[in-house]
Amino acid sequence: xxxxxxLFVLLLLASPGLAQATRPATVVDAATQKVIDGALKFxxxxxxxGGSWSGNNNxxxxxxxxxxxxxxxxxxxxxxxxxxxxxxxRGVDFLLDCVRPxxxxxxxxxxxxx
Numbered sequence: 460x461x462x463x464x465x466l467f468v469l470l471l472l473a474s475p476g477l478a479q480a481t482r483p484a485t486v487v488d489a490a491t492q493k494v495i496d497g498a499l500k501f502x503x504x505x506x507x508x509g510g511s512w513s514g515n516n517n518x519x520x521x522x523x524x525x526x527x528x529x530x531x532x533x534x535x536x537x538x539x540x541x542x543x544x545x546x547x548x549r550g551v552d553f554l555l556d557c558v559r560p561x562x563x564x565x566x567x568x569x570x571x572x573x
Contacts (some may be wrong), residue, residue: 499534502527503546510549511566520566521557524550 487495506512512527513520528550531543538548557564 495534499531499536499543502530503543506546506549510551510553512550513566517568520568521554521564524553528554 502512506527511520511524513523528547531541531547531550534543535541536543536547538544538551541547554564557566559565
């Protein structure tokens with residue numbers, strides 16, 4: 460049953476819009492945008508075929524994947540949309556697959572859980 464995790468993801472995606480309504484827009488100059496774009500390109504190149512990112516020895520897959528997906532979302536990439544839409548979609552799919560029936564989020568290995 461992927462309904463509850465899907466609703467969580469939808470709420471997560473909706474929250475940046477709520478935050479924008481309460482604070483002024485951030486202006487990013489061209490040099491900073493170039494650094495952001497380079498960082499996202501680097502992160503995309505480090506994604507595993509299964510959609511995750513991890514630390515040394517494949518540790519903390521769920522946590523690190525959540526952080527990296529958040530970085531892509533913060534830059535305006537949505538699942539299936541934007542320059543890194545496919546990358547975000549694979550990351551979200553990995554995270555949804557990590558949600559257990561009791562709501563606990565853990566990588567398939569069961570080690571270094573969130």
